[in-house]
Amino acid sequence: xxxxxxxxxxxxxxxxxxxxxxxxxxxxxxxxxxxxxxxxxxxxxxxxxxxxxxxxxxxxxxxxxxxxxxxxxxxxxxxxxxxxxxxxxxxxxxxxxxxxxxxxxxxxxxxxxxxxxxxxxxxxxxxxxxxxxxxxxxxxxxxxxxxxxxxxxxxxxxxxxxxxxxxxxxxxxxxxxxxxxxxxxxxxxxxxxxxxxxxxxxxxxxxxxxxxxxxxxxxxxxxxxxxxxxxxxxxxxxxxxxxxxxxxxxxxxxxxxx
Amino acid sequence: xxxxxxxxxxxxxxxxxxxxxxxxxxxxxxxxxxxxxxxxxxxxxxxxxxxxxxxxxxxxxxxxxxxxxxxxxxxxxxxxxxxxxxxxxxxxxxxxxxxxxxxxxxxxxxxxxxxxxxxxxxxxxxxxxxxxxxxxxxxxxxxxxxxxxxxxxxxxxxxxxxxxxxxxxxxxxxxxxxxxxxxxxxxxxxxxxxxxxxxxxxxxxxxxxxxxxxxxxxxxxxxxxxxxxxxxxxxxxxxxxxxxxxxxxxxxxxxxxx
Numbered sequence: 001x002x003x004x005x006x007x008x009x010x011x012x013x014x015x016x017x018x019x020x021x022x023x024x025x026x027x028x029x030x031x032x033x034x035x036x037x038x039x040x041x042x043x044x045x046x047x048x049x050x051x052x053x054x055x056x057x058x059x060x061x062x063x064x065x066x067x068x069x070x071x072x073x074x075x076x077x078x079x080x081x082x083x084x085x086x087x088x089x090x091x092x093x094x095x096x097x098x099x100x101x102x103x104x105x106x107x108x109x110x111x112x113x114x115x116x117x118x119x120x121x122x123x124x125x126x127x128x129x130x131x132x133x134x135x136x137x138x139x140x141x142x143x144x145x146x147x148x149x150x151x152x153x154x155x156x157x158x159x160x161x162x163x164x165x166x167x168x169x170x171x172x173x174x175x176x177x178x179x180x181x182x183x184x185x186x187x188x189x190x191x192x193x194x195x196x197x198x199x200x201x202x203x204x205x206x207x208x209x210x211x212x213x214x215x216x217x218x219x220x221x222x223x224x225x226x227x228x229x230x231x232x233x234x235x236x237x238x239x240x241x242x243x244x245x246x247x248x249x250x251x252x253x254x255x256x257x258x
Numbered sequence: 259x260x261x262x263x264x265x266x267x268x269x270x271x272x273x274x275x276x277x278x279x280x281x282x283x284x285x286x287x288x289x290x291x292x293x294x295x296x297x298x299x300x301x302x303x304x305x306x307x308x309x310x311x312x313x314x315x316x317x318x319x320x321x322x323x324x325x326x327x328x329x330x331x332x333x334x335x336x337x338x339x340x341x342x343x344x345x346x347x348x349x350x351x352x353x354x355x356x357x358x359x360x361x362x363x364x365x366x367x368x369x370x371x372x373x374x375x376x377x378x379x380x381x382x383x384x385x386x387x388x389x390x391x392x393x394x395x396x397x398x399x400x401x402x403x404x405x406x407x408x409x410x411x412x413x414x415x416x417x418x419x420x421x422x423x424x425x426x427x428x429x430x431x432x433x434x435x436x437x438x439x440x441x442x443x444x445x446x447x448x449x450x451x452x453x454x455x456x457x458x459x460x461x462x463x464x465x466x467x468x469x470x471x472x473x474x475x476x477x478x479x480x481x482x483x484x485x486x487x488x489x490x491x492x493x494x495x496x497x498x499x500x501x502x503x504x505x506x507x508x509x510x511x512x513x514x515x516x
Binding site: 058061063087089090094096100101102118119 | 412
């Protein structure tokens with residue numbers, strides 16, 4: 001990344017990724033990724049399985065250490081030596097494909113655990129906020145259920161609420177509808193849509209092309225660990241410049257996913 | 259049900275008939291099932307058993323705590339913790355690899371012989387220490403298997419919410435781990451209960467030692483039968499509880515898999 005880019009950095013930049021590389025053993029998963037996300041922007045990462053979408057999100061959350069490059073959140077470098085990782089993670093929410101709810105806790109406790117233990121919010125207040133969020137997303141009656149009793153769509157919505165309860169600056173969504181059957185996909189996507197309207201900064205890895213086209217301000221096509229092409233959804237989905245992007249989209253259309 | 263009943267009656271009946279009609283049976287009966295000796299031994303051996311039970315209760319409580327600490331030490335990740343991990347591994351290898359009776363002898367006779375001022379020479383204490391040291395090694399491995407059975411995605415979810423490594427262990431990993439290993443923990447509790455008979459080698463007069471003394475005075479083996487019977491009265495109900503818990507776990511697992 002050049003120095004001019006750094007000086008021209010917009011004030012309202014939520015996330016910037018510079019030259020991030022990551023390999024698992026011999027296998028290079030991310031090959032010099034550059035990406036900047038403005039506040040209130042919704043960026044969709046698309047690409048075949050194994051193209052590096054999930055790994056990129058996990059790297060931003062520092063769940064995977066990166067081999068090279070730098071990551072900035074709100075202008076501050078989070079990959080610098082000596083930064084408090086736990087402090088950074090509070091500001092970056094992530095929702096996983098497999099929900100990863102805590103099965104031994106009620107829905108309410110799943111949501112309030114981190115606010116109470118990490119942010120030291122008083123229990124009453126945390127529970128109030130959690131109940132408010134649950135109500136907003138139509139889950140008020142599931143407050144005291146355990147996750148196993150919920151449908152996949154409900155579990156994923158609880159996972160989103162759990163991330164939101166930490167009031168993150170950015171929300172990372174890692175193929176959050178991939179484990180759901182089509183009927184349940186819609187209820188989860190409507191939550192994301194609402195969050196987008198509310199101005200939440202989001203980076204989504206997704207296979208739901210129709211949804212990406214609908215919601216994204218910008219779409220990035222990942223191929224073999226690189227962002228091969230990026231642009232507004234209208235351009236990427238209708239007139240992609242790269243042959244690889246076109247191939248990928250053709251395959252998606254063939255599979256009836258768009 | 260009918261087949262099971264018939265086959266059980268036939269097999270046990272046959273074995274019983276072979277034993278009862280054997281040429282040595284009358285002598286055996288007099289030696290092991292003498293009713294006067296039985297009546298004499300029962301209250302005395304029972305009093306001895308209370309020593310076993312109190313040893314067991316104290317030892318089990320200590321084992322459950324120390325083993326958890328040891329398992330947590332062995333589960334620490336990161337190169338900095340190598341010495342701690344190493345200590346845990348060596349400890350477990352050592353005390354799991356030695357017969358309990360050897361440790362009881364070495365501690366019970368060795369340490370008081372050293373004559374270190376301020377260190378107790380009470381054999382009860384050293385017998386207890388020996389049992390605790392031995393069973394801590396076994397139980398630590400049980401805990402560890404539970405800790406490792408919790409999927410890494412649970413840790414990722416907790417860390418992504420900003421929970422520290424300790425908070426993640428305490429609130430997310432440990433409760434799930436312990437729940438899974440309750441049956442093997444009870445299993446080891448039965449093992450420890452039986453091992454309390456070994457402390458008799460250091461002098462404490464518990465059920466087994468008391469039986470030996472009565473046998474020596476009466477030249478009759480019935481006290482051992484009394485002792486065995488009393489031990490079974492304690493351990494068999496525990497075994498049934500373990501069985502029921504395993505069954506319940508399996509039902510819950512099957513219900514979850516659907």
